[in-house]
Amino acid sequence: MTSREKTKSLVVKEEWCKGCGICAAFCPASVLKMEGTKVKIADIDACTKCGLCELRCPDYAIYLEGGQEDE
Numbered sequence: 001m002t003s004r005e006k007t008k009s010l011v012v013k014e015e016w017c018k019g020c021g022i023c024a025a026f027c028p029a030s031v032l033k034m035e036g037t038k039v040k041i042a043d044i045d046a047c048t049k050c051g052l053c054e055l056r057c058p059d060y061a062i063y064l065e066g067g068q069e070d071e
Helices: 022-026 052-056
Strands: 009-012 032-035 038-041 062-065
Touching: 009 038, 022 032, 022 052, 052 062
Parallel strands: none
Antiparallel strands: 009 062, 032 038
16 A cells, blocks of 8 residues: 555545445445445445545545645
């Protein structure tokens, strides 16, 4: 993992989440889980910051924030 990836953090905009579950289904580390009709971060320490959740979310409700500093 690069230093840039270490500074990224996973953000969920619950008000934008429509509860489709796509992000949780694509997460290879089972970081996300569905609670009712919203996605929740279940195990942030397991997050590899691969970005699959962000890539697959049709509502832009989940994303990796930060890590844009030049090395």
